Amino acid sequence: MGGVSRVARKQSPGVLGDRRRWVLEGQVDVEPEAGGSTKSKGSRQFLKDKLPRAGLKEFWYPAARAKAVGEKPIAVKLLGDEVALFRDGGKVHAVHNRCPHRGLPMSMGKRHFPGTISCGYHGWTFDMKGNCVAALNEGPCSRLPGRVNLRTYPVEERSGIVWIFMGDKAPKPIEEDVPAELLDKDAITYFHVENWDFNWLPGLENLMDTHDLFVHRNSPFYLFTKIPAWAEVGSEVMADGRGVAYHYSKVGPLQEDYPGLGKWPKRVWWRRKRIAAPSGEYLTAELRLPGITRVGFTTLMFIRYMVPIDENSCRAFLFSTRRVTGIRALFYRAYYHLWASWSLLKLFIGQDTVVFGAQDYDAPEQLSAPDNGIIKWRRILASFAAAEAGQGDGGSGGRKISKIDVAAA
Incomplete structure (x- = not known):
């Protein structure tokens, strides 16, 4: 199981039935460091301690x-x-x-x-x-x-x-690091820049979970979207070893009965649009080095570039882009200025920053099944940080990036 500490926890009947969920404690087996480190394989260390708080340099x-x-x-x-x-x-x-x-x-x-x-x-x-x-x-x-x-x-x-x-x-070459959409001369790209008074890491990891079903449920950007009560998350390390792809592998009903508590969320009549990506599948997203989130919506591609300023602050470049021409380009420009620029880049992202600013990133964690992508991302980031510090090669040539098995027992 890749050395991930697991604690089985029985769930109440209902959404998850009688299945067991594994709770990931956020600890991994760290492999020996180059140069004769005294730390042996299997020593228990918090993976977060290995993350580059001020970012990766070689990008x-x-x-x-x-x-x-x-x-x-x-x-x-x-x-x-x-x-x-x-x-x-x-x-x-x-x-x-x-x-x-x-x-x-x-x-x-x-x-x-x-x-x-x-x-x-x-x-x-x-x-x-x-x-x-x-x-x-x-x-x-x-x-x-x-x-x-x-x-x-x-x-x-x-x-x-x-x-x-x-x-x-x-x-x-810059093309190796920067998403192709941002270098496409034929794409219509808008961007907004903000300075945030917290570390860059929380702003990345929030992509790799199901917080949008809760934090953004009442966001104007999702106002007419059918938001499910819950979702199961799948994630895969990308082929080049420099990122994690994330998707909803399964979504629940619009309202669920939680035993002993009641039904949640409240049903409303105006939600008509299915939450989806441009492919028509459930929402898909990517998290890539050095600090890029890339999310495809039905109307645009949203890219957030998290740039560490130092260990206590960061700068967010928020891009909205789409490759369209003719009358569709005209409609996209109108859509961005009249709707997406404030509903997505202001209010939607504003909900995220409230969470980032209040989060204690150094607090002990007990991660659960939907957080499997976060563990994979941290292993990639720690691997490249070790390579920059001269303790590995980074990616597939450095420390192993093991699959994190969070399957139900």
């Missing part, structure tokens, strides 16, 4: 709206690092936001010469590759040029977003 992330970046540098913080963004000759560049001399933010600097940026404290000047080319306070004979460097970051400007690669290795 592309959205950094800022492209139109917000001009020739004057601006400061952006992500994954615990401060970055200065600016344009030179129309092209966006990114450098570490602290001068190597005395630590003044480079976003407070100026661009006195084409192809350079100068610190606003002593005038140390760097080219677009991060090489020091002058120290204005020391004059043309300064010995600093060629001896000092400022870190630079690979950037690309796509679909109105400045994307940045935060890793130390050579950047992979």
